[in-house]
Amino acid sequence: MFGPAMLGRLLRNLHMLRARDPVEEELRGWNWSRPPLRPRAYLGLGVSEVACQYCPTRRDVWLRRVQGVRGEVNGGMVRGKLVHMVFQDTARMASRLYAGGVEAADIAARLVGEASKRVKHILEDMGVSNVDGLYELGVKLYKRFALYWASWIEETRQPPWYVEYTVDGWLLGLSRRLRVDALAPGLVVEVKYGSWREDHGVALAGYALALEASHEYPVDYGVVIIVENGGGEIRFEPVYIGNSLRTEFIQRRDEIIDMLLSSADPGKPSRCPDTCPYKKYCL
């Protein structure tokens, strides 16, 4: 279900992609001191700030960083946060039980039994009440992730993945405290609510570059775990972090740095997404 065999199946195609188009040395994060990786300025950018292009002109970044505007939190953002917190909490709880010598089947039973209580705590920590079925979504996901981790432990006899891994991205002009959703053996993992977008792959490239710059080991593969259809489905999207995604991330980073250094308003696109948190300020 969620172990080395499944990961192996996901990654098999990526081996072929890598063999056909291996990563250029100049696009390895440890070459941060030379073009094209060397940043024009060190502004401490976030990976999602660079990668996420829901605003085509990037006015969202300009509003936040130049004008000091804070966007409004919308329902999608709250659900995304809940998904992240459930993912982390189940991994940490399963790790704790594993370290205490509890068997995989009992870990699953314990976590499934505590799902309701844990999700109530999570919603309290988030400072939100159970609007629009948040609690039901959280409990459903809590049980799914609990079973995934138990399956991983049973198959590997290893603890769950390292979640919320902090990496220093400063050498690439990024934040000193980037948070990677998870590190699994040989790959970097992002967790998303909604549906697959190209931006997700670009974000994985940002984390891979930062890990390579900071730790000096290659990171070629990633997986995006996507919670779809209101929590009804969990999909695993494997990503080869090759030259095109790395180049795209660096280009987006450079465009944002140029925009912020000039301070000029980048203007508005012809159409804005309905869910943009900055609609109140722009429209």
Ligand code: SF4
């Ligand atoms: S409202 Fe439009 S212009 Fe403003 S940040 Fe959002 S997408 Fe960009």
